[in-house]
Every structure is written in structure tokens, then in C-alpha cells.
Amino acid sequence: MSSLVQSVDWLAIAPPTVAAVVGLVVLVADLFLAESRKSVLGWIAVAGLAAAALMLLPLLDADRSTFCLVGDTEVCSYTADRFTLVIQFLVLGGALLSALLSVTALKDSGKRLPEGEYWFLFLSSAAGAALLPASRDLATLVVALEVASLPAFALVGLRHGDRRSSEAALKFFLSSVTATAVSLLGISFVYAATGTLHLTRVAERIQDVDGQLATLAQTGVVLTLVGFAFKTAAVPFHFWVPDTYVGAPLPIAAYLSVIGKAVGFSGLILVTVVALPSYADAWAPALAVLAALTMTAGNVGALRQQSTRAYSAVRLLAWSSVGQAGYLLVPIAAAGYSDDPEKSVGSTLAYALMYGAVNLGAFAVAALVGRAHRLNRVADYRGLYAARPLTALLMGFFLLCLAGLPPGVIGLFAKVTVFAAAVHAGLGWLAVVMAVNVVIALVYYLRWTALLFRAPETAPDGEAVAHRLPAPLTAALALTGVLGIALSGAPQLVLRFTETGLF
Numbered sequence: 001m002s003s004l005v006q007s008v009d010w011l012a013i014a015p016p017t018v019a020a021v022v023g024l025v026v027l028v029a030d031l032f033l034a035e036s037r038k039s040v041l042g043w044i045a046v047a048g049l050a051a052a053a054l055m056l057l058p059l060l061d062a063d064r065s066t067f068c069l070v071g072d073t074e075v076c077s078y079t080a081d082r083f084t085l086v087i088q089f090l091v092l093g094g095a096l097l098s099a100l101l102s103v104t105a106l107k108d109s110g111k112r113l114p115e116g117e118y119w120f121l122f123l124s125s126a127a128g129a130a131l132l133p134a135s136r137d138l139a140t141l142v143v144a145l146e147v148a149s150l151p152a153f154a155l156v157g158l159r160h161g162d163r164r165s166s167e168a169a170l171k172f173f174l175s176s177v178t179a180t181a182v183s184l185l186g187i188s189f190v191y192a193a194t195g196t197l198h199l200t201r202v203a204e205r206i207q208d209v210d211g212q213l214a215t216l217a218q219t220g221v222v223l224t225l226v227g228f229a230f231k232t233a234a235v236p237f238h239f240w241v242p243d244t245y246v247g248a249p250l251p252i253a254a255y256l257s258v259i260g261k262a263v264g265f266s267g268l269i270l271v272t273v274v275a276l277p278s279y280a281d282a283w284a285p286a287l288a289v290l291a292a293l294t295m296t297a298g299n300v301g302a303l304r305q306q307s308t309r310a311y312s313a314v315r316l317l318a319w320s321s322v323g324q325a326g327y328l329l330v331p332i333a334a335a336g337y338s339d340d341p342e343k344s345v346g347s348t349l350a351y352a353l354m355y356g357a358v359n360l361g362a363f364a365v366a367a368l369v370g371r372a373h374r375l376n377r378v379a380d381y382r383g384l385y386a387a388r389p390l391t392a393l394l395m396g397f398f399l400l401c402l403a404g405l406p407p408g409v410i411g412l413f414a415k416v417t418v419f420a421a422a423v424h425a426g427l428g429w430l431a432v433v434m435a436v437n438v439v440i441a442l443v444y445y446l447r448w449t450a451l452l453f454r455a456p457e458t459a460p461d462g463e464a465v466a467h468r469l470p471a472p473l474t475a476a477l478a479l480t481g482v483l484g485i486a487l488s489g490a491p492q493l494v495l496r497f498t499e500t501g502l503f
Contacts, residue, residue: 168247284336295326383456
């Protein structure tokens with residue numbers, strides 16, 4: 001008689017587990033630390049995220065799976081393959097950089113952000129985000145999605161006495177809960193039609209659904225995709241993004257712009273490419289249209305931002321992130337048409353890694369400028385080169401990477417990769433739409449870049465120029481700058497690293 005007790009591969013599940021355990025350590029430590037020593041919690045969180053990221057190294061050699069069916073060890077709920085490791089690297093690395101920004105933000109907040117609660121919620125969300133790409137059944141996928149999302153609602157609205165923060169959290173909560181409800185309804189229909197939640201078995205059984213259940217299966221597929229479209233901030237489900245980014249603490253806006261996207265897109269890839277490849281003729285055209293609408297709405301929204309409007313820098317980055325989400329959708333749509341969907345998925349991962357590094361760098365500069373200019377307008381960046389030359393050069397580099405212009409070679413490389421995925425899949429019209437949007441994006445990225453090097457309207461504040469940057473903020477700027485420059489020097493490493501093992 002076979003044993004019903006499952007063995008657990010602790011090494012495979014180590015990255016999200018370490019993040020979750022450190023979150024619990026922070027929660028308990030908060031009870032015993034004096035108010036004057038609460039800053040220690042931030043460094044515990046940073047160390048925990050670094051340790052979780054290091055736990056990826058032993059997993060590079062081979063695919064590992066755990067929580068498998070007793071009768072079929074090929075069907076598992078958790079798999080640490082190359083796809084999983086790339087997303088976990090993006091999630092944990094992005095969370096680490098956001099944590100460095102948070103250390104400074106919490107110190108500057110004047111106790112308006114409770115540190116114990118902040119770090120527990122932050123680490124809980126990071127643990128859920130790291131779990132999601134390894135999920136290989138729909139139940140684990142939804143649980144991971146909610147563990148990543150629920151703490152994020154609280155983080156957005158955690159700032160005491162801030163009306164904008166509360167409104168942002170409410171919009172984020174309502175949109176995300178709606179997405180989850182729709183996804184769960186769709187998943188329940190898929191389960192009713194196939195009798196399984198494991199992605200590989202769904203892929204096998206949904207092709208041969210009984211005629212009476214075919215409509216139920218088709219409805220489930222549509223509802224599941226609509227739910228994930230909410231999570232990825234695809235048009236028309238993007239309306240919450242600008243207000244949420246402005247109302248959230250800046251490190252949380254940075255976190256949502258990268259980790260939030262990684263969560264949504266990895267879930268979308270698993271549902272479409274792994275679980276529903278036989279429905280590619282339905283989801284591929286839908287995602288192609290969503291990609292075109294999303295990149296257009298995002299870039300036009302960013303183009304319309306007025307440089308003198310309060311929080312226009314964060315709003316521009318928010319609309320830019322919507323536009324970038326459109327680019328990220330292109331290779332997933334292409335996977336439905338392509339003979340080599342694994343290569344198309346690799347293009348999305350390559351773009352996500354590039355975007356994550358440089359977008360976090362741009363938010364790090366925004367955090368620096370926001371310390372001196374509370375309203376954080378684009379106009380506040382005028383003459384930054386005169387006050388902080390190295391910071392201005394870094395910001396210019398990050399913006400050029402996002403625009404896809406040299407010397408931001410990694411940005412150009414990533415856009416060419418996505419463009420090629422669309423062309424090879426026969427989506428010529430989508431490649432044309434993308435090219436037009438890249439030109440639109442050039443306008444606002446170059447406008448902001450030029451502003452950095454213009455003569456300041458007033459003489460630079462000597463005290464501000466001489467003021468030393470906090471070490472965590474300096475580390476975040478240095479890490480993102482070094483990563484962006486290194487990848488621009490050897491962009492082919494990104495594609496090699498993002499070769500997935502989904503098939």
C-alpha cells in the first residue's frame with residue numbers, strides 16, 4: 001500500500017518560505033522592541049529578502065517539484081523550474097530594492113507609518129509573490145495571488161491621517177477583489193468541466209470536454225482571463241493605477257509597479273500557455289487586442305501629464321507602467337500563434353527583468369527628489385544635474401532605457417525582442433501599433449530627460465547639494481544603476497537566463 005504522506009522538498013520551497021518566516025520574526029520582534037529601536041526591523045527584513053534571494057542559487061541546476069499526487073509524481077502543485085526561478089529572482093530582487101527605499105521612507109515619515117505592521121505586510125506580500133510562479137494548480141495559484149495582493153491593499157492605505165492614501169487603498173481593493181471574484185468564478189467553471197485543478201491535467205482534459213460542458217468550459221476560460229487582465233492593469237481595467245501609485249508610500253508604488261506586474265503576468269502565462277493551450281485561438285487574439293489598447297492608453301496618458309501638476313512625476317511613471325504592461329502582453333499573445341511558445345514567454349521574462357531594474361531605479365530617484373520636493377512634480381527635476389550630477393545621469397539613463405534608446409541598450413534590446421516575437425507570430429499589425437507607441441513614449445521620456453540638464457530656475461540649494469544621501473537610498477540607486485549598465489553591456493545574457501522550462 002502506498003503511503004499517503006507526502007514528502008516535502010524544503011530546498012525547492014525555500015525562497016518563499018524564508019520570506020514568510022522572516023515576516024513572522026518581524027511581527028514577533030515588533031512586540032518586544034522599544035519605539036526607538038524599531039528601525040532594526042527594516043534591516044531584518046532586508047537581510048531576510050537577501051537570504052531568500054540567495055536560496056535561488058542551489059535551485060539553478062535542475063527542475064525540482066514537490067506536493068505531487070501520490071499516484072502520479074509527474075503532477076505536482078509546486079515546481080521550481082527556470083520560469084519559476086526567473087520570476088522569483090525578479091520578485092525577491094525587486095522586493096529587496098523596494099525594502100531599501102522603504103527604510104529611508106519610514107525614517108522620513110515621522111511615525112506616520114507603523115514599522116512593525118509595514119514590514120510584516122511587506123514580507124507577507126513578497127512571500128505570496130514568490131510562491132505564485134511556482135504554482136502548478138489553480139488553487140495554489142489563487143491562494144498565492146491573494147497572499148501577494150491582500151497585504152498590498154493595507155500597505156497602500158497604511159499612512160495615518162492621509163486621505164489620498166485611504167482613497168488609493170479603496171480603489172485598489174475594490175478593483176482587485178472584483179478581479180479575484182471573476183477569476184474564482186472562471187476557475188470553478190473550469191474545474192466543473194475538467195474535474196481537476198492541476199494545470200497540466202486541465203490542459204489535457206479541457207480538449208475533450210463533453211458537449212454539454214463545453215459552454216461551461218469556454219465561459220470559465222473567458223472569466224479567468226478577465227480576472228487576470230485586472231491584475232495586470234490591462235485596459236480597461238487600469239483605472240486604479242495612477243491614483244493608487246500617488247496615494248501609496250513611494251516604495252510601495254515602486255513595489256506594485258514591478259512585483260505587482262510580475263505576479264499578474266506570471267499567473268497569466270501559467271493559465272494561458274500551460275493550462276489552456278488548446279484555447280489559444282480564443283485567448284491569443286483577445287490578449288493581442290488588450291496589448292494594443294493597453295500600450296496606447298498608457299502612453300497617451302503619460303503624454304498628457306502636466307509637469308507642474310502635483311505628483312506628476314509619480315503619475316507619469318504610473319501611466320508609463322500601464323504602457324509597459326501593454327508591451328509585456330505582446331509576447332504572451334504571440335505565444336498563442338507561435339510554433340515556439342517557450343521562446344515567446346522568454347521574451348516577456350526578458351522584458352520584465354529589464355523593466356524591473358530600470359523602473360525601480362527611476363522610483364529610487366523619485367524618492368530622492370521627493371525628500372526635498374514633497375509634491376514630486378516633473379518640474380521639480382529641472383536642473384537636477386546642477387545639484388546632483390550623478391543622480392541626474394542615472395535618471396537620464398533609466399528614462400532612456402524605458403524609452404529604448406542608447407545608451408540604454410538593454411531597453412532597446414528588450415523592445416526588439418518583443419517586436420520580433422510579434423513579427424514571428426504573424427502579428428504584423430500589433431508590431432506596427434507597438435512601433436507607433438514607442439515613438440509616442442519617446443516624447444515624454446525625452447522631455448523629462450532634457451529637463452534634468454536644463455539650467456535650474458533658481459540657484460541650487462547649497463545645503464541640499466551638500467546633504468549626504470541615506471545609505472539605503474544610495475544602495476538602491478547604486479544597485480539599479482550597476483544592473484542596468486551591466487545588462488546594457490551584455491544584453492544577450494538576459495535572453496539566455498530567461499529560457500524557460502515550461503514545456
